[in-house]
Amino acid sequence: MRLGSLENLRSQLVEVTLALVVGFVGGALALTAFGYNALENIQVMISYGFRDLGYLLLKSAPIVLTALAFLVPLKAGLFNIGGEGQLYAGAITALFLSKIGFYLAIPAGALAGLLVGVAIGLLRVVRGVNEVVSSIMFNWTLYYLSMFAIQRYLLDPVYTHQSIRVDRVLSLPEVVTIMLLSPLVVYLLLYNTELGYRIRVAGSSSRVARYAGVNLNIVTIQSMAIGGFLAGLGGAIQVYGVTTVVDTTLSSLYGLGFLGIGVALIARGNPLAVIPAAVLVSGLLIGSHWMELRGRVAPELADVVIGVIILALSAPYAYRVLASRMGWGVGGG
Amino acid sequence: MNPTPLSSNTTRPRQAVLMKGITKVYPDGVIALRDVDFEVYEGEIHALLGENGAGKTTLMRILYGEIRPTRGEVWVWGERVEFRSPRGALAKGISMVYQNFTLVPNFTVLDNIYLAVSSTMRVSRGEVVGRLQTLMGELNFKIPLEATVEELPVGLQQKVEILKALVMGARILILDEPTSVLSPLESRALFELLRALKAKGVTIILITHKLREVKSVADRVTVLRRGRVVGVFGVGEVSERDLARLMVGGDVVVEGRKLEGVRGGVALRIEDLHVRDDRGLLRVKGVTFNVRYGEIVGIAGVQGSGQKELLEAIVGLRPVERGRVLIDGLDVTGYGVGERRRMGLAYIPDSRVEGLALTMSLTENSIIGLLERFLGRLNSIRWGLAEGYASGVVRDFNVVHRSLWDPVLHLSGGNQQRLMVGREISANPRIIVAHEPTQGLDIASSNLVRSKLLELKRRGSAVLLVSSEVDEILGLSDRILVMFDGRIVGEGAPGDFDEEKLGLLMGGFVEAR
Numbered sequence: 001m002r003l004g005s006l007e008n009l010r011s012q013l014v015e016v017t018l019a020l021v022v023g024f025v026g027g028a029l030a031l032t033a034f035g036y037n038a039l040e041n042i043q044v045m046i047s048y049g050f051r052d053l054g055y056l057l058l059k060s061a062p063i064v065l066t067a068l069a070f071l072v073p074l075k076a077g078l079f080n081i082g083g084e085g086q087l088y089a090g091a092i093t094a095l096f097l098s099k100i101g102f103y104l105a106i107p108a109g110a111l112a113g114l115l116v117g118v119a120i121g122l123l124r125v126v127r128g129v130n131e132v133v134s135s136i137m138f139n140w141t142l143y144y145l146s147m148f149a150i151q152r153y154l155l156d157p158v159y160t161h162q163s164i165r166v167d168r169v170l171s172l173p174e175v176v177t178i179m180l181l182s183p184l185v186v187y188l189l190l191y192n193t194e195l196g197y198r199i200r201v202a203g204s205s206s207r208v209a210r211y212a213g214v215n216l217n218i219v220t221i222q223s224m225a226i227g228g229f230l231a232g233l234g235g236a237i238q239v240y241g242v243t244t245v246v247d248t249t250l251s252s253l254y255g256l257g258f259l260g261i262g263v264a265l266i267a268r269g270n271p272l273a274v275i276p277a278a279v280l281v282s283g284l285l286i287g288s289h290w291m292e293l294r295g296r297v298a299p300e301l302a303d304v305v306i307g308v309i310i311l312a313l314s315a316p317y318a319y320r321v322l323a324s325r326m327g328w329g330v331g332g333g
Numbered sequence: 334m335n336p337t338p339l340s341s342n343t344t345r346p347r348q349a350v351l352m353k354g355i356t357k358v359y360p361d362g363v364i365a366l367r368d369v370d371f372e373v374y375e376g377e378i379h380a381l382l383g384e385n386g387a388g389k390t391t392l393m394r395i396l397y398g399e400i401r402p403t404r405g406e407v408w409v410w411g412e413r414v415e416f417r418s419p420r421g422a423l424a425k426g427i428s429m430v431y432q433n434f435t436l437v438p439n440f441t442v443l444d445n446i447y448l449a450v451s452s453t454m455r456v457s458r459g460e461v462v463g464r465l466q467t468l469m470g471e472l473n474f475k476i477p478l479e480a481t482v483e484e485l486p487v488g489l490q491q492k493v494e495i496l497k498a499l500v501m502g503a504r505i506l507i508l509d510e511p512t513s514v515l516s517p518l519e520s521r522a523l524f525e526l527l528r529a530l531k532a533k534g535v536t537i538i539l540i541t542h543k544l545r546e547v548k549s550v551a552d553r554v555t556v557l558r559r560g561r562v563v564g565v566f567g568v569g570e571v572s573e574r575d576l577a578r579l580m581v582g583g584d585v586v587v588e589g590r591k592l593e594g595v596r597g598g599v600a601l602r603i604e605d606l607h608v609r610d611d612r613g614l615l616r617v618k619g620v621t622f623n624v625r626y627g628e629i630v631g632i633a634g635v636q637g638s639g640q641k642e643l644l645e646a647i648v649g650l651r652p653v654e655r656g657r658v659l660i661d662g663l664d665v666t667g668y669g670v671g672e673r674r675r676m677g678l679a680y681i682p683d684s685r686v687e688g689l690a691l692t693m694s695l696t697e698n699s700i701i702g703l704l705e706r707f708l709g710r711l712n713s714i715r716w717g718l719a720e721g722y723a724s725g726v727v728r729d730f731n732v733v734h735r736s737l738w739d740p741v742l743h744l745s746g747g748n749q750q751r752l753m754v755g756r757e758i759s760a761n762p763r764i765i766v767a768h769e770p771t772q773g774l775d776i777a778s779s780n781l782v783r784s785k786l787l788e789l790k791r792r793g794s795a796v797l798l799v800s801s802e803v804d805e806i807l808g809l810s811d812r813i814l815v816m817f818d819g820r821i822v823g824e825g826a827p828g829d830f831d832e833e834k835l836g837l838l839m840g841g842f843v844e845a846r
Binding site: 192193194195197198200201204205207208210211212213214215324 | 649650669670671672674680682687688689690691693697701702704711712713714716
């Protein structure tokens with residue numbers, strides 16, 4: 001597919017700018033309401049958040065992948081809320097494999113995510129279980145399974161609050177390469193291949209898909225497999241390229257999958273736009289930690305500020321997606 | 334301060350509705366109505382005649398308060414009104430009966446009517462029953478009030494809608510293409526009812542594109558073309574021919590020409606086919622026929638006689654209960670849609686929502702179902718090739734568009750229909766199944782589509798045409814099958830049928846010999 005018309009691009013830019021303004025004003029209001037100096041704190045958040053480029057990109061990479069993990073099934077009309085669990089599966093599997101050989105660990109992590117995705121797809125196709133419901137259940141199941149696995153099999157004998165440490169296999173340039181290439185590959189897959197076309201037709205309307213001879217069951221499993229693969233890859237990269245260790249409470253993994261949903265929505269479902277969206281969100285996240293540190297803002301409030309901004313950015317597109325799915329008579333998707 | 338009357342008749346009856354200078358511009362910039370004046374007298378049957386897309390329904394939805402005009406005034410019973418919703422229109426005694434009924438299918442007749450009436454006034458079920466009995470007595474027909482609506486034939490369901498409107502106090506009744514779902518006999522019964530209503534003093538506005546209806550039941554007629562009024566007449570003072578010319582605007586070609594072709598072998602064979610619908614009801618009850626190469630077989634029938642289920646079974650969208658479908662002598666009953674398409678079968682569905690992915694572009698929609706032809710290395714799509722194909726389709730079928738990469742969503746209904754039909758025909762299929770291919774098209778576009786189907790046949794393709802338009806079936810087919818209630822009840826060459834005989838067969842009144 002070709003890029004949208006200039007007019008379309010302009011209206012999107014206006015929408016994003018407005019959303020940013022609304023988001024920051026909302027965040028500032030929240031800060032003021034709790035008695036903090038809004039201007040000062042937001043300034044800290046922005047200036048510190050985007051200062052260390054290497055760290056920023058490193059933080060963004062897993063989110064790019066979980067955003068794509070949400071985006072591909074979305075194009076087929078499926079809500080993959082399971083990126084979170086698929087990411088855990090990828091990270092823990094990769095950790096396990098560090099004992100055998102790390103060059104296998106990353107593809108194995110991706111494969112583990114893929115299997116979780118396929119399981120969710122199969123449940124939907126064979127048993128008619130809504131993918132949102134099964135995704136959420138898988139998320140929790142995998143959350144506790146992962147904690148168990150770390151405690152039982154992967155615990156560091158010295159630092160007992162975390163797993164064994166792996167080598168940083170992926171250098172910063174390698175992580176950035178994966179982060180930049182994955183969206184491109186997904187874009188080409190969606191818009192320039194038969195599979196991508198089938199996925200998008202299925203997402204446009206199941207009736208049309210049937211008419212076109214697209215097997216909806218197969219597309220469901222395929223798109224969930226791709227989504228799971230990407231999230232699993234994200235988990236493996238988080239371990240081998242970013243943290244090299246996972247603590248027993250999974251705090252270094254927790255939330256990356258959900259963040260991907262917001263990022264995919266901010267990117268308006270465009271795989272290439274996922275990159276700047278992920279960088280923006282990561283920057284805000286890093287900045288919010290500085291805001292806690294410098295401005296003594298309560299962590300919960302810092303989360304509220306970021307939440308308001310992400311909400312403002314993603315709400316218009318999220319509404320359009322929902323509206324077109326529910327038949328509210330608004331174009332979108 | 335009454336408005337000045339538009340006609341200068343001295344013994345003028347009381348004015349029921351006056352719409353003055355109505356202009357409607359939709360948000361997407363489409364001008365549906367331009368400065369339309371429309372006047373209806375009390376107690377008359379007034380036909381609002383025009384082609385699809387002429388603006389008839391838009392005008393009436395404005396009168397009914399569903400949409401608001403961009404400019405213009407509406408007067409009802411001599412009083413200026415500005416309805417914000419149909420509720421306001423109802424209060425003035427205006428009611429509208431749509432093509433798709435607004436009845437709850439699994440409620441009884443009485444429940445449906447009571448549901449509607451009790452939402453606007455305080456009334457007991459007993460009172461409603463009493464009023465219904467009186468009304469049915471006066472109008473001389475009976476509907477069992479305890480019957481479930483979905484069990485009633487369509488003609489009776491429509492009468493339930495009309496009764497509902499009357500009980501709610503309608504004095505001006507708008508009927509939107511009321512005969513489009515009826516058999517000829519049911520239509521006749523409806524007209525009798527309309528005359529009886531008129532005798533009771535009810536004012537009726539009849540939205541239609543059928544000339545014969547205007548002549549047989551209306552008193553006066555307003556003709557709309559492309560959002561403008563092009564004439565207002567007493568029905569006695571104008572001929573069908575003149576009305577037709579006004580309606581379509583000069584370019585009148587009413588029939589598709591037949592072209593002789595070389596008849597080949599059997600392309601498609603249907604054997605004792607039984608098919609169920611989504612609710613599990615048997616809708617196709619033992620149908621057998623052949624379609625040969627170089628032949629157009631037309632299936633005539635009232636909508637809902639099982640044609641949809643039959644066609645879906647033929648193209649592979651619907652499972653078969655019993656019987657077989659053969660393409661080139663090969664049993665394909667178990668094949669999927671894609672496999673049948675690869676054998677050269679094309680399908681024009683009767684719904685654009687089924688045939689077009691609305692959020693995707695013209696180019697992407699042009700290759701739905703033909704994807705294999707546009708694949709390159711690594712199953713990549715050759716968009717250049719696809720674009721070329723799409724530009725051929727839009728050129729040959731006059732699809733007005735801005736860019737081939739715009740979503741189909743932004744096209745008007747007629748352009749969507751031409752794109753969908755054009756895509757299937759341009760693929761040069763060996764067998765094509767067309768369901769209401771000219772639906773929603775004006776006469777010129779309809780003729781274009783018909784001539785393309787004839788050309789396809791002349792080049793040796795097999796065509797199976799299903800249409801509820803009798804003229805289309807008679808004009809195009811080499812052989813005609815009439816379907817009623819899931820069975821073929823008549824078969825023959827076009828010469829064996831005239832419109833009346835066809836109409837009676839479609840209504841299920843004559844058994845095939």
